[in-house]
Amino acid sequence: xxxxxxxxxMAVSLRRHFNYEERTALLFIAPVMSVLGLVAVFPIAxxxxxxxxxxxxxxxxxxxxxxxxxxLDLFRDELFWTAVLRTVSFTLMSxxxxxxxxxxxxxxxxxxxxxxxxxxxxxxxxWAIPYVADALMWxxxxxxxxxxxxxxxxxxxxxxxxxxxxxxxxxxxxxIANAFVWKEVPLATILLLVSLxxxxxxxxxxxxxxxxxLMQRFFHIxxxxxxxxxxLVIIYETMMAIRHFDLFFILTEGGPGTASHVLSWxxxxxxxxxxxxxxxxxxSYLLALxxxxxxxxxxxxxxxxx
Amino acid sequence: MQSSxxxxxxxxxxARSINYERQAKILGWLHRGVILFGSLAVLLVxxxxxxxxxxxxxxxxxxxxxxxxxxxxxxxxxxNFQAIFSASADETVTYETRSTQDPSSGNYIPSTARNxxxxxxxxxxxxxxxxxxxxxxxxxxxxxxxxxRFWGRSGSVYFILMTRVIPDIALVVxxxxxxxxxxxxxxxxxxxxxxxxxxxxxxxxxxxxxxEGLxxxxxxxxxxxxxxRLQTLTKVFLxxxxxxxxxxxxxxxxxxxxxxxxxxxxxxxxxSQTLPIxxxxxxxxxxxxxxxxxxxxxxxxxxxxIIAIVFERYIxxxxxxxxxxx
Numbered sequence: 001x002x003x004x005x006x007x008x009x010m011a012v013s014l015r016r017h018f019n020y021e022e023r024t025a026l027l028f029i030a031p032v033m034s035v036l037g038l039v040a041v042f043p044i045a046x047x048x049x050x051x052x053x054x055x056x057x058x059x060x061x062x063x064x065x066x067x068x069x070x071x072l073d074l075f076r077d078e079l080f081w082t083a084v085l086r087t088v089s090f091t092l093m094s095x096x097x098x099x100x101x102x103x104x105x106x107x108x109x110x111x112x113x114x115x116x117x118x119x120x121x122x123x124x125x126x127w128a129i130p131y132v133a134d135a136l137m138w139x140x141x142x143x144x145x146x147x148x149x150x151x152x153x154x155x156x157x158x159x160x161x162x163x164x165x166x167x168x169x170x171x172x173x174x175x176i177a178n179a180f181v182w183k184e185v186p187l188a189t190i191l192l193l194v195s196l197x198x199x200x201x202x203x204x205x206x207x208x209x210x211x212x213x214l215m216q217r218f219f220h221i222x223x224x225x226x227x228x229x230x231x232l233v234i235i236y237e238t239m240m241a242i243r244h245f246d247l248f249f250i251l252t253e254g255g256p257g258t259a260s261h262v263l264s265w266x267x268x269x270x271x272x273x274x275x276x277x278x279x280x281x282x283x284s285y286l287l288a289l290x291x292x293x294x295x296x297x298x299x300x301x302x303x304x305x306x
Numbered sequence: 307m308q309s310s311x312x313x314x315x316x317x318x319x320x321a322r323s324i325n326y327e328r329q330a331k332i333l334g335w336l337h338r339g340v341i342l343f344g345s346l347a348v349l350l351v352x353x354x355x356x357x358x359x360x361x362x363x364x365x366x367x368x369x370x371x372x373x374x375x376x377x378x379x380x381x382x383x384x385x386n387f388q389a390i391f392s393a394s395a396d397e398t399v400t401y402e403t404r405s406t407q408d409p410s411s412g413n414y415i416p417s418t419a420r421n422x423x424x425x426x427x428x429x430x431x432x433x434x435x436x437x438x439x440x441x442x443x444x445x446x447x448x449x450x451x452x453x454x455r456f457w458g459r460s461g462s463v464y465f466i467l468m469t470r471v472i473p474d475i476a477l478v479v480x481x482x483x484x485x486x487x488x489x490x491x492x493x494x495x496x497x498x499x500x501x502x503x504x505x506x507x508x509x510x511x512x513x514x515x516x517x518e519g520l521x522x523x524x525x526x527x528x529x530x531x532x533x534x535r536l537q538t539l540t541k542v543f544l545x546x547x548x549x550x551x552x553x554x555x556x557x558x559x560x561x562x563x564x565x566x567x568x569x570x571x572x573x574x575x576x577x578s579q580t581l582p583i584x585x586x587x588x589x590x591x592x593x594x595x596x597x598x599x600x601x602x603x604x605x606x607x608x609x610x611x612i613i614a615i616v617f618e619r620y621i622x623x624x625x626x627x628x629x630x631x632x
Contacts, residue, residue: 018456020535021454021455021456021535022454022456022457024450024454024534024535024536025450025454025456025459026456027446028446028447028449028450028454028535029446029447029450029451029462031442031443031446031447032443032444032446032447032466032506032510033447033462033465035439035443035502035506036465036466036469036502036503036506036507039477039499039500039502039503040469040472040477040503040507041469042480043476043477043480043481043484043503044472044476044477044480046480046483046484047476047477047479047480050479050480050483104344105344105348108341108344108345108348111341113338113341113345115345116345118349119345119348119349120618120622121614121615121618122348122349122352122353123348123352124614124615124618124621124622125352125353125356125611125614125615126352127614128560128607128610128611128613128614129564129606129607129610129611130563130564130566130581130582130585130606130607130610131564131566131582132564132566132581132582132585132586132606133359133582133585133603133606133607135586135589136585136586136588136589136599136600136603137355137356137358137359137600137603138355139589140358140359140362140596140599140600141355141358143596145371146370146371146372146373146375146596147375148355148358148375151373151374151375154373154374155374162373182351182352182355187625190622190625190626191625191626194626239471239473242473243473243474243475243476245475245566245567246566246567249566249570249586250586250589250590253590264475267475267478267479268475268478271478271479271482272571277479277482277483280479281479281480284473284475284476284477284478284479284480285476287473287475287476288472288473288476291471291472291473291476292468292471295471
């Protein structure tokens with residue numbers, strides 16, 4: 001459905017089937033559709049196709065068709081389930097923290113006060129910087145030898161000797177989540193602020209007349225009215241957390257042990273270190289499916305409740 | 307925290323022993339206190355890590371390994387930045403010469419420091435091309451979906467919505483094989499093409515949102531006056547949608563500038579490596595000077611931070627518009 005078909009017969013038939021409006025519209029959306037078809041739909045379909053083959057770059061000439069073996073192997077692989085568990089716990093803690101903090105900051109920015117502009121501009125900084133810079137900044141802060149976290153806690157007398165942070169299996173995931181939350185809260189705040197601003201003021205007036213105290217107004221008006229905002233933030237941040245890769249690559253490389261071995265890291269290791277593209281494709285495909293399903297599920301449940 | 311208008315509520319209806327005026331005053335102070343505390347907390351949490359990064363980048367190697375840390379450099383130095391900006395910095399250390407040096411004197415600035423500026427140029431080129439392609443394919447599509455009635459309109463909007471949900475990590479494996487077969491590995495064009503997948507859906511959404519907000523009468527008037535659809539778009543709608551175009555340009559630019567995963571897969575040498583890739587290569591080497599890594603990090607965050615501060619208004623409105631449907 002390109003602009004000027006070479007054969008005039010095709011042009012004629014196009015003209016017969018679509019009026020000017022429709023032809024222009026098709027012409028206008030054709031570039032986007034072909035670009036997205038090429039760089040989004042085709043890769044997803046291709047990875048589905050690849051996931052049925054055993055493709056190893058270590059033996060490039062033999063790529064046998066193996067049916068569902070890649071998937072079955074995954075489900076039997078203990079490391080895969082570890083990765084799922086890590087991804088789930090990283091996502092749960094990050095999304096919870098992001099939502100709560102963003103709500104607090106949004107409530108703050110919803111007030112009018114001197115310096116509000118300054119706060120909201122500064123808040124954009126974490127959003128704007130690259131994840132790689134975010135990662136190296138926190139890596140340096142968490143550094144067990146000379147890091148700022150140790151230095152600060154030591155100077156404030158919370159600890160009497162420098163501690164290991166990222167290298168401690170129990171602390172790794174929360175610390176990575178912290179770097180993630182630091183960068184994601186600004187966007188979540190902006191989204192929540194929109195829904196906070198769209199709450200009609202007369203609702204509050206009415207509640208005040210009825211004598212509802214601050215806390216009741218908050219729990220019965222503010223929170224329920226922000227349902228769409230919360231939904232948006234939770235969907236978006238869940239999708240971001242599930243697929244997140246950059247921080248894991250730079251801060252820990254999945255370690256120590258398997259403490260931060262999340263799915264995206266597992267896909268990377270399987271594909272580019274073990275050079276096993278078939279099972280890498282299978283995992284990528286599962287991740288995409290889960291993302292779609294989650295988005296759908298969250299929209300359905302949150303959209304319906306209350 | 308909805309208590310900004312608290313005083314107006316407290317009406318002295320019944321005469322009780324409570325001093326309402328005083329109560330309102332206390333509430334007012336409390337309110338101001340909470341706001342002050344909240345603002346300071348936000349500023350501190352956001353700025354402290356960044357300030358530490360900046361402070362570290364000006365410290366000498368001897369100073370940066372002090373325990374406890376020097377929060378403000380006592381002998382600020384520009385040596386890290388010299389290593390980046392002057393290719394012939396004599397302090398540059400390679401793997402070969404490093405072992406001969408005294409570890410306590412530090413100065414472990416990698417020879418790859420001179421890749422930073424070319425990497426910045428690559429990042430800039432990729433981001434600019436991505437922005438151009440985004441505008442070229444995004445504007446007409448968004449206009450058609452917002453203002454023209456045609457069969458399959460809502461279908462195409464949903465299609466765009468779907469493509470926004472696809473995780474980038476799921477695209478890596480198939481992309482890699484395709485890019486490899488096309489012979490585009492280690493070529494910035496591979497990045498330009500693949501970044502379209504993560505930027506175009508957002509671009510189209512923001513623009514649809516904006517165009518839908520412009521009155522239909524505008525569209526009709528232009529059409530009655532004999533404008534073709536293309537003329538209506540370029541002469542009537544585009545001049546009016548400057549704010550959303552600015553937002554679109556910024557988002558596509560920042561996304562490309564910051565992207566790491568795809569660049570990690572498709573670039574191999576300094577010829578195509580972008581800034582995040584070169585930065586990441588420093589962090590995995592434990593012998594590289596901390597202060598140098600921080601200086602390189604500073605180089606990567608300065609452009610986005612300036613953009614964020616200058617264009618704050620456009621960014622916030624763009625994010626808001628893109629969010630409503632996304």
